[in-house]
Amino acid sequence: MPRFMGFVRMEEGIGTPPQSLFDAMDAHIGERAASGVFLDGGGLYGTEDAVNFVVRKGEVSRVDGPYAEAKEVVGGWSILQYDSLEDAVADQQKFAELHAEHWPEVTVISTLRQISNGPDAPGD
Template structure:
């Protein structure tokens, strides 16, 4: 899974990035690696449910102290971690090319398809 982290104060992505991402996703679907994905809103309507010290609490966003939010995600299937990291690099480059001034990152995490391995 790749998660795009970015500055929460950024506006919606420019049309050029939306178009480039659409083309990129179409290619990933054709290659058989794209399973799911989408953009997430900036956090104006988000709620965090947290367990801390035995208490469950909820906090509604937006979160003024947040330096980054998850702006989107993609679930792709690759043969190796290195292939997934290369895809993340391509996504960051698309953002750089089509969204002037954008800064952020793509975090690559494995989704377990069974029980996680024992340490």
């Protein structure tokens, strides 16, 4: 059964989402957890405590947050499992629609990526 990683990206420092979005997401995620679709996930703190290790030309350097150049940050993540890519895409759209309905004043990018099980292409 294919597994996927979902990301939610948004502008940092835009405030707290409305309670109605938290409530809708709790119901949405609860249903998917009960059915075995939602395997794990959670929200992320801001970049003020983030640490990046940058590899450039064979050298490793550490860069601590916050990152002034960051326009969008990953605010949440999930590991999901679906019977098909089509099911995953349809459900990710429902997840994005929760944000459109409950927090329409912000721009949110909801990304879905299939998790690789090896060197083969997705779906192989």
